[in-house]
Amino acid sequence: MTEHIPEQRYGPTSGVISGIVGLVVCAVVVGLAIADGLTSTSVRFILGAGASAVLIWAYLLRPRIILEQGGRTLLLRNPFVDRRVPLAAVKVVGVRTVTTVRTDEAAYDCVAVGHSVRKVVRGSGPGGGLGGRWFGGAGTVGGPPPAHRPRLNEMSTQDAMTEQVLYAADQARLHGHATEPVERRLALPELVLLVVFLVALVVAFLI
Numbered sequence: 001m002t003e004h005i006p007e008q009r010y011g012p013t014s015g016v017i018s019g020i021v022g023l024v025v026c027a028v029v030v031g032l033a034i035a036d037g038l039t040s041t042s043v044r045f046i047l048g049a050g051a052s053a054v055l056i057w058a059y060l061l062r063p064r065i066i067l068e069q070g071g072r073t074l075l076l077r078n079p080f081v082d083r084r085v086p087l088a089a090v091k092v093v094g095v096r097t098v099t100t101v102r103t104d105e106a107a108y109d110c111v112a113v114g115h116s117v118r119k120v121v122r123g124s125g126p127g128g129g130l131g132g133r134w135f136g137g138a139g140t141v142g143g144p145p146p147a148h149r150p151r152l153n154e155m156s157t158q159d160a161m162t163e164q165v166l167y168a169a170d171q172a173r174l175h176g177h178a179t180e181p182v183e184r185r186l187a188l189p190e191l192v193l194l195v196v197f198l199v200a201l202v203v204a205f206l207i
Helices: 016-035 040-061 117-123 157-174 188-206
Strands: 008-010 064-067 073-077 081-086 092-095 099-102 107-110 134-136 183-186
Touching (some): 016 040, 040 188, 064 157, 073 107, 099 157
Antiparallel strands (some): 081 183
């Protein structure tokens, strides 16, 4: 019987506060520009703030690593490109400044979960030992699959994500889940909004 794997979401480990503050600043700029009257200058400010808000959202708040319901796929959500990786194909997970997920065919990065450059440099030195290490699933660097679920409440976000993904990957292989091709999908809402704002901004400067 296949063990139920609940959905797990791992959001950005850095930049969240900056992202929220940035969106608030953009909203304030738009509000002030509207209150000042819709002149050509205020319209440019509004469009610039809109484009900035999309970029702030995409790079600082949108990225996620999602262990999807049912324990069959892992969604790596980046600023403008998402990849859905079959868990049964996941062999190694590494966390440095970004998370890298390796299969037999390729490696896929996700900027959502990572360590600061300072921590990675310290961790790579003598006696260091943090998320710069690589953890493998069954038959790879990490050895056999764990007998029990990892105790996520006792770990950092980086380690909890790594252990949970590897555990789910081992379970997926154990129960014979298929290893379909990796699905690549563009973040169309963000891309369309950004293009609209940028094109409109260029037009606003030309007229």
